[in-house]
Amino acid sequence: MSAPARWSTADTEDVVCCLCGVPGTLVHDVAPFGVVRCPRCRLVFVSPRLRPEALQRLYDDAGYFEGGVYGSGVSTDAAAPASDGRLSPAMLLQRTWTAGRLRLIEREHGRPPGGRLLEVGAGYGLFLDAARTAGWTTSGVELSRTGAAHASGALGLDVFCGQVEDAPLEPGFAVVCAWDTVEHVPDPLSFWRTVRSLVADDGVVLFSTPYWSSLPAWLLGTRWWTLKPTEHIWHFTPRTHALLLARAGLALTGVVRSPLAAANAGRLDSLVGVARPIPGA
Numbered sequence: 303m304s305a306p307a308r309w310s311t312a313d314t315e316d317v318v319c320c321l322c323g324v325p326g327t328l329v330h331d332v333a334p335f336g337v338v339r340c341p342r343c344r345l346v347f348v349s350p351r352l353r354p355e356a357l358q359r360l361y362d363d364a365g366y367f368e369g370g371v372y373g374s375g376v377s378t379d380a381a382a383p384a385s386d387g388r389l390s391p392a393m394l395l396q397r398t399w400t401a402g403r404l405r406l407i408e409r410e411h412g413r414p415p416g417g418r419l420l421e422v423g424a425g426y427g428l429f430l431d432a433a434r435t436a437g438w439t440t441s442g443v444e445l446s447r448t449g450a451a452h453a454s455g456a457l458g459l460d461v462f463c464g465q466v467e468d469a470p471l472e473p474g475f476a477v478v479c480a481w482d483t484v485e486h487v488p489d490p491l492s493f494w495r496t497v498r499s500l501v502a503d504d505g506v507v508l509f510s511t512p513y514w515s516s517l518p519a520w521l522l523g524t525r526w527w528t529l530k531p532t533e534h535i536w537h538f539t540p541r542t543h544a545l546l547l548a549r550a551g552l553a554l555t556g557v558v559r560s561p562l563a564a565a566n567a568g569r570l571d572s573l574v575g576v577a578r579p580i581p582g583a
């Protein structure tokens with residue numbers, strides 16, 4: 303796959319492994335970006351990658367969430383079907399994930415909804431809206447100004463616009479979720495450390511990401527549709543997820559890889575992970 307022509311070397315910066323502090327070894331050359339692997343811990347990341355200012359421009363683009371799971375009418379009502387009343391296959395999938403993930407949260411948390419739930423990477427607020435309806439007291443964080451404005455404006459959700467490290471949040475959340483988010487953040491170790499500081503000691507963390515050891519990633523190489531080197535700047539496996547989470551004081555206690563599970567429906571190259579605070583960490 304080729305990177306969009308809109309980006310040049312001037313928009314990029316070199317980074318090192320967030321766990322080991324060393325540069326990676328080139329796996330895929332997708333100029334002006336590089337997909338590299340840490341020689342020590344095997345974590346895969348993008349370097350050179352977009353500078354933070356360029357990334358902010360990308361996420362603020364109103365078109366970023368258009369189409370796909372959000373349908374075509376996000377500016378008016380993200381949760382509503384198209385004008386002909388039909389749901390697109392992507393929107394049906396979105397609803398399946400939401401229902402499956404809410405059930406998974408309830409099972410993993412072990413108590414009925416009702417506590418405080420934080421979603422990091424809330425997008426347009428569709429999941430958070432469903433979680434609120436299910437009975438959770440919700441808070442959200444979203445980097446995209448377009449997404450955050452819709453979630454708080456049209457849906458009336460409590461959503462902070464920015465990185466989670468900068469969000470003024472009261473710790474002690476029963477549940478923290480991050481759906482398709484940690485592969486986008488500047489520093490996943492800092493991200494998980496912040497999540498650890500926000501989740502209650504008896505709370506639970508649930509997340510989803512694409513994964514590098516999936517069959518599509520392995521078979522398709524640079525043609526893997528999820529490679530997207532502008533946005534997906536870290537690539538994990540269950541093993542590197544566990545390494546990274548442990549360094550942040552969280553234990554990976556579950557991984558759902560089946561595309562038949564509702565929480566991960568139809569996703570051949572993604573997983574859902576469950577993590578819990580390590581006592582004393």
Ligand SMILES: [Zn+2]
Nearest residue numbers: 319322340343
């Ligand atoms: Zn490393």
